[in-house]
Amino acid sequence: MSAEKFFNHTELLRCPACGTAFSRCGSSLRCEKGHTYDPSKKGWINLAPNTAPSRYGSALFEARRRILEGGFYDAVLHAIRSAMPENPETVLDAGCGDGTFTKALQGNTTIGLDLSKDAIRLAAFGGGPILWVVGDLTRLPLKNTSVDVILNLFSPAHYAEFARVLKPDGKLLKLVPQEGYLREIRALMADRLHREAYSNDAVVSHLSEQFHIADRIRIFGYYPLTEEQARDFLFMTPLTFGTDPGALDASLLKQITIDVELLIAERPGK
Numbered sequence: 001m002s003a004e005k006f007f008n009h010t011e012l013l014r015c016p017a018c019g020t021a022f023s024r025c026g027s028s029l030r031c032e033k034g035h036t037y038d039p040s041k042k043g044w045i046n047l048a049p050n051t052a053p054s055r056y057g058s059a060l061f062e063a064r065r066r067i068l069e070g071g072f073y074d075a076v077l078h079a080i081r082s083a084m085p086e087n088p089e090t091v092l093d094a095g096c097g098d099g100t101f102t103k104a105l106q107g108n109t110t111i112g113l114d115l116s117k118d119a120i121r122l123a124a125f126g127g128g129p130i131l132w133v134v135g136d137l138t139r140l141p142l143k144n145t146s147v148d149v150i151l152n153l154f155s156p157a158h159y160a161e162f163a164r165v166l167k168p169d170g171k172l173l174k175l176v177p178q179e180g181y182l183r184e185i186r187a188l189m190a191d192r193l194h195r196e197a198y199s200n201d202a203v204v205s206h207l208s209e210q211f212h213i214a215d216r217i218r219i220f221g222y223y224p225l226t227e228e229q230a231r232d233f234l235f236m237t238p239l240t241f242g243t244d245p246g247a248l249d250a251s252l253l254k255q256i257t258i259d260v261e262l263l264i265a266e267r268p269g270k
């Protein structure tokens with residue numbers, strides 16, 4: 001039943017191996033050259049079958065989900081929602097992780113794509129209409145000019161692919177950390193981190209090569225933490241990757257700064 005939604009959206013999807021269109025063939029999606037992919041009954045599909053497993057385990061995504069559900073990113077979500085058109089037809093969350101943001105920012109049709117199978121499995125848990133896809137950002141399994149809004153939140157990007165799948169009047173909404181972002185964690189880890197200054201200059205200049213940046217919105221907030229939330233923050237942030245977050249003293253982390261920028265980009269010449 002949950003696999004059905006993929007067969008109803010073959011107009012959006014295309015084969016990641018050869019780029020040709022899909023049609024239904026029994027319980028599989030089959031492209032014109034005969035590559036086949038089977039949607040899972042649990043509501044997701046693997047369109048990047050040759051990818052090595054990612055280093056992000058599901059425990060990380062569970063910590064992230066608790067943090068997102070704890071309200072720390074409500075102002076961020078509000079800003080993103082305000083930048084989206086009303087009732088967008090098709091939304092792609094490129095690098096959707098566990099899908100908590102995706103679920104809060106849906107269009108009529110929504111695709112949540114991530115290279116991590118653990119993340120996509122977790123996202124699909126509980127059902128719903130979102131098309132959860134294990135897929136590669138650098139080879140999006142989507143047709144040209146098929147998407148109204150691309151969300152790219154704290155995630156790597158591939159702007160040429162984004163430009164290919166976005167409709168001419170579509171929007172790319174990219175969220176990037178700013179210098180205050182999680183600064184309490186960086187202070188806690190000061191002796192283990194190399195100078196980890198955030199700068200958006202490279203992101204902005206790279207984005208400008210393919211897109212016109214129509215607006216930039218800074219979102220800043222400052223929140224008290226319970227010890228449990230402190231532990232979840234330590235666990236979910238890439239800042240602590242390569243170290244043992246359990247070895248850090250979460251009780252020292254009493255508050256957290258959220259400092260991000262939302263970049264609203266359009267196709268050039270629009």
Ligand SMILES: [Zn+2]
Pocket residue numbers: 015016017018019020031032033034035
């Ligand atoms: Zn194919």
